[in-house]
Amino acid sequence: MIKTEICDLLGIKYPIIQGGMAWVSDANLAAGVSEAGGLGIIAAGNAPAEWVEKEIIKAKQLTDKVFGVNIMLLSPYVDDVVDVVVKHRVGVITTGAGSPGKYMDKFKSIGAKVIPVVASVALAKRMEVTGADAVIAEGTESGGHIGELTTMALVPQVVDAVDIPVIAAGGIADGRGFVAALALGAKGVQMGTRFVASKECTIAESYKEAIVKAKDRDTVVTGRATGHPVRILKNKLAREFLKLENSGATKEELEKFGEGRLRLAAREGDVKNGSVMAGQIAGLINDIKPVKDIIEDIVKEAETIIKNLSQLVGV
Structure with missing residues (x-):
């Protein structure tokens, strides 16, 4: 272990x-x-x-x-x-x-x-x-x-x-x-x-499904102009936010536009107009399963890798 x-x-x-x-x-x-x-x-x-x-x-x-x-x-x-x-x-x-x-x-x-x-x-x-x-x-x-x-x-x-x-x-x-x-x-x-x-x-299940469907290049960083960049999945909100950001909108305008968007996606399930925060690793996630299985699968895979590496170097 x-x-x-x-x-x-x-x-x-x-x-x-x-x-x-x-x-x-x-x-x-x-x-x-x-x-x-x-x-x-x-x-x-x-x-x-x-x-x-x-x-x-x-x-x-x-x-x-x-x-x-x-x-x-x-x-x-x-x-x-x-x-x-x-x-x-x-x-x-x-x-x-x-x-x-x-x-x-x-x-x-x-x-x-x-x-x-x-x-x-x-x-x-x-x-x-x-x-x-x-x-x-x-x-x-x-x-x-x-x-x-x-x-x-x-x-x-x-x-x-x-x-x-x-x-x-x-x-x-x-x-x-x-x-x-x-x-x-x-x-x-x-x-x-x-x-x-x-x-x-x-x-919301739609949020989880958006992650499962995501590919390797499906995240984008928004809000750099505010000094607080945020990585989210590409959607309608992301496109509109980046357009507003690139137009020279003020920090206050950007923050107002983004207000409440995470809750909209996470709790109301609106993954088009809400902020679906997810990492670049989303493209590697293909299923929704119990956390017990997630952890045990990761540990088992890691132990196998370590064992194979040990054999590779003759330890």
Whole structure:
């Protein structure tokens, strides 16, 4: 069995983390992943603290395994969300869109493991100094908000720059990607898009089907002009957004145009006019199956690859 220090750090069977995706990562998905041996994550996104608390309580009813909460630090409700997470003594906290330094003492007071998502070496170093237990190095292949460096380039540079464990994210959906991440020096992987196409994910079936139907070049990056680029599947919204962006629209106009579009796709099922966030790996995903099968298939494939590589080098 593949076991790394991430397993011991987080108290999980496999070093596989489910990404925190707004409007997607709820208690059902998080509990399913944790039950299957990975680390499930509830995404707070821009949701109010009341919603986050309800999902935490529900997750605890669905599983006795450890799970985490992803906190978006730019959320208008971030202070209240932090208080809820501390109140319920959530074991793992991942963060995005900023530094969790302001809240680190609160997190540490309940013994939580804090793992920020980073897209650069500089940010990874800063998070280590801040007291992070590990970092998630997320490449531009990811769905949703992205950085510029690819996973292949980013992960080994972050591994070399910090002394805390690094988890690789972006463009990983099978055993091959898992083994590649380990070869780059990562101690685990985070996957988002692969877990969207799962039975436990409660979003609209049309969203999942859009991922299954996607080909290798079916994602596009929108919003670069706003300073917050987002990778989504090509659709009517993407075409209209890029047209507006290329016409010189202001940041405010672009943000207003994109407001509510993720919910429209994920919860209402409008995959033409909504924002279908997905990574470039969507072209490799051909089915919708239980998270237990997803994780076990990935681990089994990875173990086979490692065994074959060992034979190849005569180990």
